[in-house]
Amino acid sequence: MPAPTESKLTDAWNAARHGNGGWPKFLSGIRIAGLRGWDAELVEFRYPVVAIAGVNGAGKSTVLKAAAAAYRAPENGAAATYYPDDFFPKTPWEEVAGVSLIYDIRLGDQSRTITVRKPSSRWRGAPERVERATYFLDISRIQPANTQIGYGRTAQEVISRGTSEPLSADQVAQLSRTLGRKYEYARIERGAGKQVGVLSQNGVEYSNFHQGAGEDSILDLIALISAIPDYSLVVIDEVEASLHPQAQRVLITEFLDLAHRKRLQIIFSTHSPFVLEQLPSVARMFIAVDRDSKRKVLYGVSSDFALNLMDNERHEELDIYCEDHQAEYLIERILAVGAADKPDLLQRLRITPVGPASTVISLATIAAADKLPRKSVCVVDAEQSPGDNYMVLPGTQAPERELLEAFTDAEWTAVAERLGRYAGDVLDAKDAAMQIPNHHAWIGEIARLIGGTMRKSKVWEAVADVWVRDILGDEQAKKWCEPIVAAVPAHDP
Incomplete structure (x- = not known):
């Protein structure tokens, strides 16, 4: 967030x-x-x-x-x-x-x-x-002062020839908020081309010769930028x-x-x-580097995607990249139904939201050239045009529209059962929510109108579960999963 x-x-x-x-x-x-x-x-x-x-x-x-x-x-x-x-x-x-x-x-x-x-x-x-x-x-800004050669002499030079610049109350408040500790005051002592940061906490004053690297670097940073x-x-x-x-x-x-x-x-x-x-x-x-040392700059990436490519401690055999967390859960449920005869499949892959469709499509170009660290499949939402290098979610509309507009009262009753709420309350909530022009807000509004401890993610999961089971069905789910099943490396016999 x-x-x-x-x-x-x-x-x-x-x-x-x-x-x-x-x-x-x-x-x-x-x-x-x-x-x-x-x-x-x-x-x-x-x-x-x-x-x-x-x-x-x-x-x-x-x-x-x-x-x-x-x-x-x-x-x-x-x-x-x-x-x-x-x-x-x-x-x-x-x-x-x-x-x-x-x-x-x-x-x-x-x-x-x-x-x-x-x-x-x-x-x-x-x-x-x-x-x-x-x-x-x-x-180099984070190098603690007490690791620098001659730091004692530096302190004497600053004291004897320097000037003192106290931080303002706003700057001290920024420092306190950043580090989660209450400081009474802070100042920068300058002299002979060098500077020393001084803090006071609980009535005790100490310089950056005795500060942690985090305190030292943030004090200097806030003093500078402010x-x-x-x-x-x-x-x-x-x-x-x-x-x-x-x-x-x-x-x-x-x-x-x-x-x-x-x-x-x-x-x-x-x-x-x-x-x-x-x-x-x-x-x-995110700056991606392929196996031929070619660079591609990706914009709008999610933190999950960035961590995924920066983390070497990975054991999955296939990456699936999609737009957001709604698509992530929907893909997971389709795979659970469409590849039910391969119970280990979900353990062998990772689904990662990476950002808008443009980012997924850019990533698909790299994946198609086999330039990513692991074999990868890219999936965009259903309102996007089909392409050679990526898959499209089932349907023709954005996931919220595709799922919610397909439901009859029977499906909404099944959703209510999964949520543990009265069907009438859920039906009233969806009727009101779907009047909002922005379909991205529908699920959150349903959760809000149902009230209590209901979460947006819980509503989406219930809707996705029912849609995959009752609307998409086993055969369509299995057909959609085929490219992903084929992309998972075969185990050695």
């Missing part, structure tokens, strides 16, 4: 986008060629806060560093100008040449293309970059590093709020499903 601050950001983004009151400075996309295996693939940023997921080596850090080098810093400001050579230097082991970074930059209602390239020995095009405050935080200019670009590598799941969720909640209030653009990498769950689908991106 997205974070509670997501709706305000989404509303503002949909209403203003790049116009007045929106995000007049925005990095819309990067095309990367000739760098660390990238072959002119386009990476688009479709929302003010974007998470990039993928396995190690997929190219997430390359995208982040390329994004950080998109702009030059304003002359009067604290932001630094990053150059491609800062991130992609020539070394004794790497010859960086034949590289191009093509940026799609939004400036209000104008769109500009800026190309920074390195044909041979020198980067070209950097002076033409647009001015924008940019902040890049790499993974103070940066509006319309800035913030790029963060492994945003969840050193944070427990609750802190990860709250941090993303704060990010969405800051992006809304300050019109920030925040791009970060992550391996965490807890982070991905807090974001709307438009904010989630």
Whole structure:
């Protein structure tokens, strides 16, 4: 479920986008060629806060560093100008040449293309970059201060030559919410080009020489992002590093709020499903790498799908990818009926919702070329047009319409029995719910009208069970399951 601050950001983004009151400075996309295996693939940023997921080596850090080098810093400001050579230097082991970074930059209602390239020995095009405050935080930010050589001397230098910058009450509240602990105050001590974070909890003051890595990194992060200019670009590598799941969720909640209030653009990498769950689908991106090291950028992926491809501890023999949890349960029930003579089938596969039909179809192209880690079948909802590389759920309409509009009072009575409610109450609830134009809301409205402890998922499961048994039937279920049964690898005799 997205974070509670997501709706305000989404509303503002949909209403203003790049116009007045929106995000007049925005990095819309990067095309990367000739760098660390990238072959002119386009990476688009479709929302003010974007998470990039993928396995190690997929190219997430390359995208982040390329994004950080998109702009030059304003002359009067604290932001630094990053150059491609800062991130992609020539070394004794790497010859960086034949590289191009093509940026799609939004400036209000104008769109500009800026190309920074390195044909041979020198980067070209950097002076033409647009001015924008940019902040890049790499993974080194989580290194605890007490692991750094000479940290005691650093503390003395900061105390003797430094200045103290207390965090505001709002910033301290953000810190407390993120880490789930009550802090009385916090400040940053700066001096000699170094900084030390100081916290107070339960009347005890301690610096980041004695803080955990999570406290240290979040203190610095909140102090930075809360103070940066509006319309800035913030790029963060492994945003969840050193944070427990609750802190990860709250941090993303704060990010969405800051992006809304300050019109920030925040791009970060992550391996965490807890982070991905807090974001709307438009904010989630997955970089898939096939067995030939070719990359494909998938947009709108679910956290389940991202975790599925990033998790090596898998024993299933077939992946089934579908649009959402309603389709997931419906597929499971069709398989239970249509492949009843193969009782181990459901144990040998995994059904994973991945996002909208466009994402499923993109994934089907990769699966058809046998480029995914495991054999895979992709299934879209029934209102989608048939295709060569994917299956379509039974019927011709969206699942909610296909199932509910097929039911007579007899089927609704069977649903009521499964739910343990009076048939009349269920019939009244479905009559009212199906007056709503948005069919996606029907099941939730039925659950609400039935009342009590009734859950949306429970209603959908009862409806799917009855539809598969009484409407679809054994023969149609068996026929629909045939491609999936055939796709499961045969056991050795």
